Amino acid sequence: MTYPAATGDFRSAPQVPPAYAEERSAIIDLEAIRHNVRRLAAVASPAQVMAVVKADAYGHGAVPVARAALSAGANWLGTAHISEALALRAAGIEAPLLAWLHTPESNFAAAVAAGIDIGCSGWELERIVAAAREQERPARVHLKVDTGLGRNGATLDAWDSLVGEAMDFQDQGLLRVVGIFSHLAVADEPERPETDEQLAAFREALAIAQDAGVDPEVRHLANTPATLSRPDTHFDLVRVGLGLYGLSPFDGQSPDELGLRPAMTVRTVVSHCKDVPAGQGVSYGLNYRTGGTSTLGLIPLGYADGVPRIATGGPVRVGGVNYPVVGRIAMDQMVIDLGPLNVSAGGPSVLGAEAVLFGNGDDGGPTAEDWARAAGTNNYEIVTRISPRVPRRYINEEPAGGGPRL
Numbered sequence: 001m002t003y004p005a006a007t008g009d010f011r012s013a014p015q016v017p018p019a020y021a022e023e024r025s026a027i028i029d030l031e032a033i034r035h036n037v038r039r040l041a042a043v044a045s046p047a048q049v050m051a052v053v054k055a056d057a058y059g060h061g062a063v064p065v066a067r068a069a070l071s072a073g074a075n076w077l078g079t080a081h082i083s084e085a086l087a088l089r090a091a092g093i094e095a096p097l098l099a100w101l102h103t104p105e106s107n108f109a110a111a112v113a114a115g116i117d118i119g120c121s122g123w124e125l126e127r128i129v130a131a132a133r134e135q136e137r138p139a140r141v142h143l144k145v146d147t148g149l150g151r152n153g154a155t156l157d158a159w160d161s162l163v164g165e166a167m168d169f170q171d172q173g174l175l176r177v178v179g180i181f182s183h184l185a186v187a188d189e190p191e192r193p194e195t196d197e198q199l200a201a202f203r204e205a206l207a208i209a210q211d212a213g214v215d216p217e218v219r220h221l222a223n224t225p226a227t228l229s230r231p232d233t234h235f236d237l238v239r240v241g242l243g244l245y246g247l248s249p250f251d252g253q254s255p256d257e258l259g260l261r262p263a264m265t266v267r268t269v270v271s272h273c274k275d276v277p278a279g280q281g282v283s284y285g286l287n288y289r290t291g292g293t294s295t296l297g298l299i300p301l302g303y304a305d306g307v308p309r310i311a312t313g314g315p316v317r318v319g320g321v322n323y324p325v326v327g328r329i330a331m332d333q334m335v336i337d338l339g340p341l342n343v344s345a346g347g348p349s350v351l352g353a354e355a356v357l358f359g360n361g362d363d364g365g366p367t368a369e370d371w372a373r374a375a376g377t378n379n380y381e382i383v384t385r386i387s388p389r390v391p392r393r394y395i396n397e398e399p400a401g402g403g404p405r406l
């Protein structure tokens, strides 16, 4: 294979230097990450930006993404689990860092020791305080109120007493209430009324906290869709995940229309190419049969790599054409029908040709959105579920001119 010279132009397909070329890879464009941070920071300003890097940065790789996001102006990092936050600290990342999803088995002491901010919905408070006593260091706490999502967060009924207890512990020097936050349920559907209701409930919770003497550094509510569509939800800090990765949270609005650039490209090479007769069954169940003499291309990615098994019909780009996957997606492989190429009679074989599942969508290339549609899911799930069997490869690690680091 030949590789076009790197142009430094993010709009062109990601350039893969031969040293990085692998049978399968998820290429992560860190310049796209930096661009998206700058874009979201401009939209959110004067609010600060928390880069949400939970779930290994939605499959993109938490440590490289966190570093790129911080270098481009993100002020905070966010994860679901304390264990994810500890991994970032272990990599030497010292930025303010919040983890918000805990169990009684979470390691609160390690979080306090590592200076990780801890989201607190209620039951965690006594464990956080015990950890602060043990570590002889005040915990940094963000109190979470449930304004309607119905997951964690204190109900408005319980909010008053949670705030009161937290302030008692703050007065004892055991913790500091650094933040107050909540999470939105339907911000990706801007026409729905519930975001207004949640915003009103959040303001009520803030007023109660203020009356109790809380003076938080950061009040935060907005996720990516709210950051992009609801300036009135920005407060002091926005928590952006999906937008950081260059994906659109809105049906019918492309990343490009939002000024975002998809950062992940999943690619492989065609592993087999052969002519078959009409009526050839394809893959387990023989659910697809060729309509005439045809040529099949074998794509060596399957559900073990994170391609949803249900997503037959999802596009694979080979030679500038998007072919739908035909037949069942198997653990390791799936098939495209290229039409009659007559390889056996000297026609062009696509064996070894690059096959792109999704990327930034330039030049009509397939997108994570296309795969989400084929799988009946959202783009969050498509990128996040790409499995560890697909190595992540980073391009544009250094800002402009630096090029990939070997």
Ligand SMILES: *Cc1c(COP(=O)(O)O)cnc(C)c1O
Residues within 6 Å of the ligand: 052, 054, 100, 183, 222, 223, 224, 225, 239, 240, 241, 242, 243, 249
């Ligand atoms: C995942 C998550 C986010 C980020 O949501 P996006 O829609 O990806 O921006 C923000 N806040 C909380 C609490 C989350 O769990």
